[in-house]
Amino acid sequence: xRLMLKQPSVLPGxxxxxxxxxxxxxxxxxxxxxxxxxxxSTLSWDQFWDVITTPRAIASYQLTFGASMVGAIINGLFGSxxxxxxxxxxxxxxxxxxxxxxxxxxxxxxxxxxxxxAIYSPNGWIGQYLDPLGIKVAFTPLGVLVALTFIGLPxxxxxxxxxxxxxxxxxxxxxxxxxxxxxxxxRAVIVPELxxxxxxxxxxxxxxxxxxxxxxxxxxxxxPLKSEITPLLIMTxxxxxxxxxxxxxxxxxLVTSFVLALAINLLQWWSTARHMNQ
Amino acid sequence: xxxxxxxxxxxxxxxxxxxxxxxxxxxxELVALLGPSGCGKTTLLRILAGLERPDQGRIFLQGTEVxxxxxxxxxxxxxxxxxxxxxxxxxxxxxxxxxxxxxxxQRPSETRIQEKVRELLGLVQLQAMADRYPSQLSGGQRxxxxxxxxxxxxxxLLLLDEPFGALDAKVRKELxxxxxxxxxxxxITGILVTHDQEEALExxxxxxxxxxxxxxxxxxxxxxxxxxANPFVYRFLGDVNVFHGRVSEEQIxxxxxxxxxxxxxxxxxxxxxxxxxxxDLELSRSRTNDDQVEATVRTVLTAGSRVRVELMSxxxxxxxxxxxxxxRYRELAVGEGEVVxxxxxxxxxxxxxxx
Numbered sequence: 048x049r050l051m052l053k054q055p056s057v058l059p060g061x062x063x064x065x066x067x068x069x070x071x072x073x074x075x076x077x078x079x080x081x082x083x084x085x086x087x088s089t090l091s092w093d094q095f096w097d098v099i100t101t102p103r104a105i106a107s108y109q110l111t112f113g114a115s116m117v118g119a120i121i122n123g124l125f126g127s128x129x130x131x132x133x134x135x136x137x138x139x140x141x142x143x144x145x146x147x148x149x150x151x152x153x154x155x156x157x158x159x160x161x162x163x164x165a166i167y168s169p170n171g172w173i174g175q176y177l178d179p180l181g182i183k184v185a186f187t188p189l190g191v192l193v194a195l196t197f198i199g200l201p202x203x204x205x206x207x208x209x210x211x212x213x214x215x216x217x218x219x220x221x222x223x224x225x226x227x228x229x230x231x232x233x234r235a236v237i238v239p240e241l242x243x244x245x246x247x248x249x250x251x252x253x254x255x256x257x258x259x260x261x262x263x264x265x266x267x268x269x270x271p272l273k274s275e276i277t278p279l280l281i282m283t284x285x286x287x288x289x290x291x292x293x294x295x296x297x298x299x300x301l302v303t304s305f306v307l308a309l310a311i312n313l314l315q316w317w318s319t320a321r322h323m324n325q
Numbered sequence: 326x327x328x329x330x331x332x333x334x335x336x337x338x339x340x341x342x343x344x345x346x347x348x349x350x351x352x353x354e355l356v357a358l359l360g361p362s363g364c365g366k367t368t369l370l371r372i373l374a375g376l377e378r379p380d381q382g383r384i385f386l387q388g389t390e391v392x393x394x395x396x397x398x399x400x401x402x403x404x405x406x407x408x409x410x411x412x413x414x415x416x417x418x419x420x421x422x423x424x425x426x427x428x429x430x431q432r433p434s435e436t437r438i439q440e441k442v443r444e445l446l447g448l449v450q451l452q453a454m455a456d457r458y459p460s461q462l463s464g465g466q467r468x469x470x471x472x473x474x475x476x477x478x479x480x481x482l483l484l485l486d487e488p489f490g491a492l493d494a495k496v497r498k499e500l501x502x503x504x505x506x507x508x509x510x511x512x513i514t515g516i517l518v519t520h521d522q523e524e525a526l527e528x529x530x531x532x533x534x535x536x537x538x539x540x541x542x543x544x545x546x547x548x549x550x551x552x553x554a555n556p557f558v559y560r561f562l563g564d565v566n567v568f569h570g571r572v573s574e575e576q577i578x579x580x581x582x583x584x585x586x587x588x589x590x591x592x593x594x595x596x597x598x599x600x601x602x603x604x605d606l607e608l609s610r611s612r613t614n615d616d617q618v619e620a621t622v623r624t625v626l627t628a629g630s631r632v633r634v635e636l637m638s639x640x641x642x643x644x645x646x647x648x649x650x651x652x653r654y655r656e657l658a659v660g661e662g663e664v665v666x667x668x669x670x671x672x673x674x675x676x677x678x679x680x
Contacts, residue, residue, distance in 0.1 A: 224475070225475070235411070
C-alpha cells in the first residue's frame with residue numbers, strides 16, 4: 048500500500064516545492080543550528096550545567112529575556128497606538144510618520160546603539176534632564192530596555208496595521224448602535240480582533256530583542272552581573288577561545304526562545320481557533 | 326416611535342446624496358425605502374440611526390429633535406446587510422451585548438440577561454444555536470442573530486439596511502415573510518432599505534421610492550404599483566413596455582378627447598411616452614379594433630406560472646414584451662413567427678421633456 052503523504056490536488060509541483068522547502072530550510076536553518084548542539088555535546092552534562100548556571104550567565108539570561116519581554120509589551124501597547132493613528136486618521140506628514148516606523152528595521156544596529164547611548168548618556172540630549180531626577184538610562188539595564196524597545200517597534204506596528212485596516216467598520220457601528228461607548232467598543236470588539244496580530248507582532252519583537260547585539264552593547268555599559276546581555280557573554284567567551292562555552296550558552300538561548308515562541312503560537316492558535324472554525 | 330425627517334440634505338464632497346428630503350413615518354409603521362443603488366436610501370437610514378450627520382435639515386423622533394443626539398441615546402436598533410456580528414463572541418453573547426454594555430445602574434442581572442437572550446433566540450428560532458460562533462451559522466441564521474441582537478435593547482425604532490440582500494432568493498423570501506409577522510407581533514416602527522421592489526411591495530405598509538437623492542413617490546404598495554407618479558417609479562417597480570411617441574394615432578386622439586393627458590397645454594417639443602406593463606397587454610389573432618399594433622412573435626418562454634411572449638412591432642420594429650396566463654396562451658396557441666395584434670388594457674402616458 049502506498050503511503051498517502053499528500054492530498055490529491057489540482058495544483059502541480061507539490062513534491063518539487065516541498066522537497067525544495069525542506070532542502071532550503073535544512074541548509075539555512077537546521078544544519079547551522081545542529082552544529083551548535085554538536086559542538087556543545089563535547090561537554091559532559093555536568094560541565095554543560097556548570098557553564099550555563101554561573102551567576103554571570105544567569106544574570107545575563109534574566110536581563111536578556113526580561114528586558115526583551117518588557118520591551119515587547121511596551122511595543123505592544125505603543126505600537127498598537129501608532130498603528131491605530133496611521134490607519135484611522137488622516138493628517139499631514141502621515142507618510143513620513145509611516146516611514147519613520149521602519150527606521151529601526153533599516154538602521155544598522157550599531158548606529159542605533161551609538162545614537163541611543165549618546166542621547167541618553169548623562170550629558171546627552173535626553174540624559175541631561177533625566178540625570179538630575181536620578182534616572183540613569185545609559186550604561187544600566189534601563190538602557191538595555193530602551194534599545195530593545197527601539198528595535199522591536201516596527202514588528203508590532205507592521206503586523207497590527209493591516210489587520211486594523213481590514214477591520215469591518217460596520218462591526219464597530221453595530222456596537223455603537225447597541226449603546227456601547229468608545230471604550231466598550233474598543234475593548235469588546237476591536238481588541239479581540241487585533242489580539243492574534245498583536246501577539247504575533249509582540250512575539251516577533253521579543254524574538255528580535257533576544258537576539259539583539261549591536262544596539263545594546265553601546266548603551267548597556269556591559270557590566271557583568273548588572274548590564275550584560277547573553278549575546279555579549281557569548282562574544283566574550285568567543286574572544287577567550289572558549290567555543291564550547293559559547294555554544295552552550297547559545298543552546299540555552301535557542302531552547303528558551305523556541306519554547307517561548309511555541310508557547311506564543313499556541314496561545315495565538317487558542318485565541319483564534321475557537322471562533323474561526325467554519 | 327414616529328419619525329419626522331425635515332428637509333434633510335447630505336453631501337459627500339461635491340456629490341449630493343440626499344437632496345432636501347422630507348418624510349414622515351407613523352408610529353408602528355413598517356416603511357420601505359426603495360431605490361436603485363446610489364439613490365441615498367442607505368444614507369437616509371444611517372442619518373436616522375445617527376451614524377451620519379445631515380448637512381442641513383433636522384430629524385425628529387417621537388416629536389423631539391435628535392439631529393445632534395448621540396447614537397446610543399436614540400434607542401435605535403440597526404441591522405446591517407452583512408450582519409456585522411461579533412465573530413469572537415457566541416450567538417448568545419452577541420445577543421446579550423447591548424445589555425452587557427449598559428451602565429451598571431441600568432444593567433439587568435446576569436440571570437435576567439440570560440433569560441432575555443433565551444427569549445430573543447426563541448423569537449428568531451435559534452435557541453439551539455446559543456453556544457455557536459457566527460462562522461458556524463448560515464447567512465439567514467446570522468441575520469436572525471443580528472436582528473435578535475438589535476431587539477435586545479428594546480429599541481423603539483428598528484432600521485434594516487438591505488437585511489436580506491446577501492441571502493439567496495429562497496431564504497430571502499422566507500425571511501421577509503417572517504419579518505412581516507415579527508413586525509405585526511412587536512408593533513415596532515421599522516424602516517427597511519431595499520433595492521428589491523418585490524421585497525418592498527410585499528413587506529412594507531408604505532413604500533418610499535427614491536432616486537438620485539430625491540423621494541419620487543410615497544404610498545402604499547398598491548398605490549405606488551398601480552399609480553406610479555412618474556416614469557422612473559413606473560420603470561422601477563416592474564417590467565414595462567415603453568412606447569415613444571404613440572402606440573397609434575387613434576389611441577392618443579382618444580386619450581386627448583378624454584382629457585387624460587391634458588394635451589392642450591402641450592409645449593413645443595415635449596414628447597408623450599406611453600408605459601404599459603407586460604401583463605396589461607392583450608393579444609388577439611385578428612384585428613378587432615383600431616387601437617392595436619400589429620406584431621410578429623419572436624420568442625415564447627413558457628417556464629414558470631406565466632408565459633412571456635416577445636414580439637416585434639411591425640410598424641416601428643420595437644421589441645414588445647407580453648405576459649399571458651397559461652390558459653390564455655393555450656387559447657391563442659400562437660407560435661414563433663406568427664402575426665398577432667396587441668392591445669393595451671391599461672396604460673399610462675407621461676410627458677417627457679424634449680430630449
